[in-house]
Amino acid sequence: MELKRVVVTGLGALTPIGNTVAEYWNGLSNGVSGAAPTTRFDAGKFKTQFACEVKGYVPENYFDRKEARKMDLFSQFAMVVADEAVKDANLVEGTYSPDRVGVIWGSGIGGLRTFQEECVNFAHGDGTPRFNPFFIPKMIVDISAGHISIKYGFRGPNFSTVSACASATNALIDSFNYIRLGMADVIVSGGSEAAVTEAGIGGFNALKALSERNDSPETASRPFDKDRDGFVLGEGAGALILEEYEHAKKRGAKIYAEIIGGGMSADAYHITAPHPEGLGALNVMQNVLRDANIKPEEVDYINVHGTSTPLGDVSEVKAIQTVFGEHAYKLNISSTKSMTGHLLGAAGAIEAIASILAIQHQEVPPTINHFTDDESFDPGLNFTFNKSQKREVKVALSNTFGFGGHNTSVLFRQLND
Amino acid sequence: MSEIAEKVKAIIIDKLGVEESEVTPEASFTNDLGADSLDTVELIMEFEKEFNVSIPDDQAENIATVGQAVSYLEEHAK
Numbered sequence: 001m002e003l004k005r006v007v008v009t010g011l012g013a014l015t016p017i018g019n020t021v022a023e024y025w026n027g028l029s030n031g032v033s034g035a036a037p038t039t040r041f042d043a044g045k046f047k048t049q050f051a052c053e054v055k056g057y058v059p060e061n062y063f064d065r066k067e068a069r070k071m072d073l074f075s076q077f078a079m080v081v082a083d084e085a086v087k088d089a090n091l092v093e094g095t096y097s098p099d100r101v102g103v104i105w106g107s108g109i110g111g112l113r114t115f116q117e118e119c120v121n122f123a124h125g126d127g128t129p130r131f132n133p134f135f136i137p138k139m140i141v142d143i144s145a146g147h148i149s150i151k152y153g154f155r156g157p158n159f160s161t162v163s164a165c166a167s168a169t170n171a172l173i174d175s176f177n178y179i180r181l182g183m184a185d186v187i188v189s190g191g192s193e194a195a196v197t198e199a200g201i202g203g204f205n206a207l208k209a210l211s212e213r214n215d216s217p218e219t220a221s222r223p224f225d226k227d228r229d230g231f232v233l234g235e236g237a238g239a240l241i242l243e244e245y246e247h248a249k250k251r252g253a254k255i256y257a258e259i260i261g262g263g264m265s266a267d268a269y270h271i272t273a274p275h276p277e278g279l280g281a282l283n284v285m286q287n288v289l290r291d292a293n294i295k296p297e298e299v300d301y302i303n304v305h306g307t308s309t310p311l312g313d314v315s316e317v318k319a320i321q322t323v324f325g326e327h328a329y330k331l332n333i334s335s336t337k338s339m340t341g342h343l344l345g346a347a348g349a350i351e352a353i354a355s356i357l358a359i360q361h362q363e364v365p366p367t368i369n370h371f372t373d374d375e376s377f378d379p380g381l382n383f384t385f386n387k388s389q390k391r392e393v394k395v396a397l398s399n400t401f402g403f404g405g406h407n408t409s410v411l412f413r414q415l416n417d
Numbered sequence: 418m419s420e421i422a423e424k425v426k427a428i429i430i431d432k433l434g435v436e437e438s439e440v441t442p443e444a445s446f447t448n449d450l451g452a453d454s455l456d457t458v459e460l461i462m463e464f465e466k467e468f469n470v471s472i473p474d475d476q477a478e479n480i481a482t483v484g485q486a487v488s489y490l491e492e493h494a495k
C-alpha cells in the first residue's frame with residue numbers, strides 16, 4: 001500500500017507571546033519573553049510566583065457567556081486556535097467531505113481548574129454532593145476534540161492523545177498516520193493546556209520542576225544556561241490543519257510545509273527524570289529520521305524540547321550529538337520555551353508551528369536568556385542564543401518529551417515540487 | 418412578582434444566557450430558552466442551592482417551565 005503525502009495547510013496559535021500566528025511569530029523572531037507574575041490566582045505563598053500566561057484573553061471576545069461557562073479554559077483555547085487554523089486553511093463547506101475530516105487533539109492534563117474548583121466546593125460543604133453537571137464534560141481531556149467537531153460538523157476520527165508534555169506531538173503523529181493511511185483527508189490537530197492554577201503550580205513546585213527565579217521572571221526560562229533552575233509553566237494552544245497532499249492541491253490550498261516523519265520512543269527509566277544518556281531521545285530522533293527516510297545531514301534546525309531543567313537539557317543535547325555527529329555543528333538548535341515557557345501538552349503544537357514558521361521565514365527563532373556558558377555543552381554547537389538567525393531552513397525537527405518517559409519527534413520539510 | 422419569582426428569573430438569565438424579556442411564566446427551558454438536558458439539571462441544582470430545598474428527581478422532571486419552577490419553589494422554599 002502506498003502511503004499518501006501529508007501537508008500543513010492551516011495554523012492557529014494562542015501563546016504567552018502572541019494571540020495569533022502572526023503575533024506569535026513576531027514574538028519568536030524578536031526574542032520576546034512571555035513570563036510575568038502570575039495573575040490567575042494569588043501566588044503569594046507559592047515557591048514560584050510567575051508563569052507564562054496568555055495575555056489579554058477575554059472569553060467574551062470569542063464565545064457567548066453561556067458557551068464559555070461550559071468550557072474549561074483549555075477547551076476555550078482549543079476552540080480559539082482551531083478557528084484561526086480552519087479559517088487560515090480556507091476550509092469552506094463544499095470543498096471537503098465532513099465524514100473525512102477528523103480532530104485529534106493533545107492535552108497533558110485537561111480541565112485542571114474545573115477539577116480543582118469542584119473538589120474545593122465539595123470539601124467546603126457538609127458532604128452533600130453538589131457537583132455541577134458540567135463538571136465532568138468540562139474537565140475530561142478529550143472534550144476539546146469533541147467541541148471542535150461539534151462546531152464545524154467534522155465527523156471523521158476524533159479523540160485526544162495524552163502523553164504529558166508530548167501530547168500534542170502524539171496528536172500530530174497520529175493525524176499524520178491516519179491521513180497517510182488513507183483514513184481521513186483532513187485532520188485538525190494540535191493541543192491546548194491551561195494549568196496555571198494553584199494545583200498546577202503547587203504540584204510542579206513539589207516536583208522541584210519549576211524555576212523559582214521570582215526576582216526576574218522574564219529571564220527565568222534559560223535553556224542551556226549554566227544557571228537554569230527549572231521550567232516556567234506556560235499556557236495556551238496551537239492548531240495545525242494536516243491534509244492529504246492531493247486533497248490540498250485540488251482545493252487550491254496554501255501549503256506551509258510537508259510533514260514527512262513521526263517518531264516515538266520511551267525511556268523506560270523513571271517517571272519524571274530523563275534517561276541520563278538521553279537514550280529515549282536518541283532513539284526517537286533515529287526513529288523519525290528513519291520514518292522520513294532522510295539522512296541526519298538534511299536537517300537544518302532542531303526545535304528542542306529544552307525545558308531549562310538542569311538534567312533534561314543535558315541528556316537531549318547528548319542525544320543530538322550522537323544522532324547527528326559532525327552535522328550537529330552545522331545545524332541550528334533552539335528552545336523556543338525560553339520565550340513561551342512550557343505549555344505542557346500544548347508544547348508540541350506551538351513548537352511544531354515555530355518549526356514550520358522557521359521554514360516559511362527562513363529564520364531560526366532564538367534561545368533567549370543566555371548569560372553564562374555551561375561547560376556541559378559543546379561550545380561548537382549553535383544554540384541560536386539570544387537573537388534569531390537567518391539561514392536556509394528546508395527541514396526542521398521538533399522534539400517533545402513527557403513525564404512518564406514518552407518521547408516524540410516530528411519532521412517538517414519545505415514543499416519542493 | 419414575588420421575591421422567589423425574581424430570584425428564579427435571575428438564575429435563569431444567568432445560567433442560560435437569555436434576555437429578561439424571554440423569561441415568561443410559560444417559557445419552557447428546553448423548547449423556548451435553549452436549555453439542553455445538562456442545563457436543566459444545573460438549573461434545578463441552582464434552585465436547590467438558592468432556596469435551600471432538595472428537589473427529588475421525580476419532581477424535578479415536572480419542572481419544565483419558568484412558571485412551574487416558581488410555583489414549586491413558592492410551595493417548598495424554606
